[in-house]
Amino acid sequence: MRIFIARLAGTAVFDPAGDRIGRVRDVVVAMRPNDPPRVHGLVVEVMPRRRVFLSITRVRGIEADAVVFTGTLNMRRFEKRAVETLAIGEMLDLAVEVSGERVTVLDLAMERTRTGEWLITKVAVRRPGRGLRRRGETLVVDWADVQGFAAVQADQGAANLLAAFEETRPADLANALRHLTAKRRAEVAAALDDERLADVLEELPERDQIAILGKLDGDRAADVLGAMDPDDAADLLQDLPPAQAEAMLARMRPDEADPVRRLLTYPENTAGGMMTSEPVVMPPHATIAEALAEIRKQDLTPAVAAAVYVTRPPAETPTGKFLGVAHFQRLLREPPSSLLGGAIDTSIDPIRPDLPLRQVTYYLATYNLVAAPVVDENGRLVGAVTVDDVLDHLLPEDWREHDEQPHEGETTGHAGPEVRGGG
Structure with a gap:
């Protein structure tokens, strides 16, 4: 069975019981001077955004939309060894040579041998475009026919x-x-x-x-x-x-x-x-249908899309006089042709820009809100504080990289505590 590695990125990883434990992020290979690279395993991202190593010997099946493993899964964070290479992160986009011609690596294919080990056996490459052709021809060639993987390149592309x-x-x-x-x-x-x-x-x-x-x-x-x-x-x-x-x-x-x-x-x-200075702001004479169309926009986060802030013109912050908030649940209950001004929640008081983080947290928790309007001394809306904004400031500064820190007593590398995958 031949499997192209780039297509594995993002594939869900399941144990035999059908529980999803993470997603494939890369494939770990060991380069060898005169032989095809040997596949050591997969880099799997598990919650919360921690990368761990899944030995290829534990992989029971690989399909288009699922990787199934058996036995145990090492839960210590993955660190690449000096003899290892990441197929997706480091080998794609390399400029190599096939029969003396300069080509670019598009993908790599791995296959299982009769002895049970997995090797990189094929390389998908693209020739340079010629004449009016912007994209060159794509070829799949044997690993042995490719030269240049060991070279360090100034500009690899991505x-x-x-x-x-x-x-x-x-x-x-x-x-x-x-x-x-x-x-x-x-x-x-x-x-x-x-x-x-x-x-x-x-x-x-x-x-x-x-x-x-x-x-x-x-x-x-x-x-x-x-x-x-x-x-x-x-x-x-x-x-x-x-x-x-x-x-x-x-x-x-x-x-x-x-x-x-x-x-x-x-x-x-x-x-x-x-706060964000770009909440959803609309005038009171807009219809419920128009308001729902605004919060449906794909680029809005759920917290920002949770409410429409109703103000007098102008609608850009700092706005005209702030009138109130129309929560999306209320919008769903109103006739589409009704005016937005009739759906305002008058029980929610806005907060001031100088309100400290601690008080903002209490405010959101007290009223079970995911967002709150921020109004200046002149009664103009200047922004909205969302629950994700508050979380960003409550968490430690390094929270985005916290998964990279070993827990107490842990060491790095592939060995470590394991979870049972079943089978």
Whole structure:
């Protein structure tokens, strides 16, 4: 059975009882001088975003949408050994040679031998485009016919690595980036479009955000910052030296920089310092149907889409006079042709931008809210604090990388405590 490795990325991993325990993120192989690489196992991501090692000897079956293992699964965090290579993270997009021709690695295929071991036996490659053809011919060749995998390349590219993670959430791609070398991270960042890179940066620890942003040229960095949510962009800029942060803001478009500048005027652990300045805002004369259409937009997080904030014009923050909140459950109960102003919840009082984090937490918990309006001294809506904003500030600063820290008494490597997979 021949299995193309890039297609395994994101595949669910199940024990024989049918319980899903994680997803495949990479394949661990050992390079050998004169023979095809031997497959050691799979890198599996289990909750909460911890990468562990699943030996290939424990894999009972591999299908299009499932990997089933038997026996035990090592639950210590995975660390690649010096003799190992990650097939997806490190080998895709390499420039190699086939019969003296320079080609690019698209994928790798592994097969099980008669002795039961798994080897990389085939390589899918693409020839350079010629003439009017932008994409060259794709070939599948034997491993033995390929030269150049051992070479260190200045610019490897990342198109095929990203194709393997195309369907993953930004948080999953961010976690994958954290496990790549600095060089590989820079290549992936260069290959991502601004919107996708902005989404990924929002899921990374601050030091990784700064490192990636620092590898981009000034204009590209400003474009990516502009594509980020203003509150996330403000949090990132707060960690930069003031002169560098101001230089970044100066390169951004004024309509993107202005909300970030406003957020930077508030202390970090206050409602103003953690709020989003782009909640769903609509006038009272809008219909229920129009409001529902707004909160259906795919790019809204569930917390932001939980309510529509009703104000007098203008609808951009800082808005006209704040009138109230229309919760999405109320919108679902109202006739679509009704006016939004008639669905306002008058029992919810807005909070002020200077309200401390502790008080914001009490407010959301007391009224069982996932979001709260933030209104200035002039009665204008300036933003909304969501429960995920609060969690970001309540958790330790390094919470996004906490899964990488060994628990007390743990060691690194492939050996460690195990869970039974059944069978």
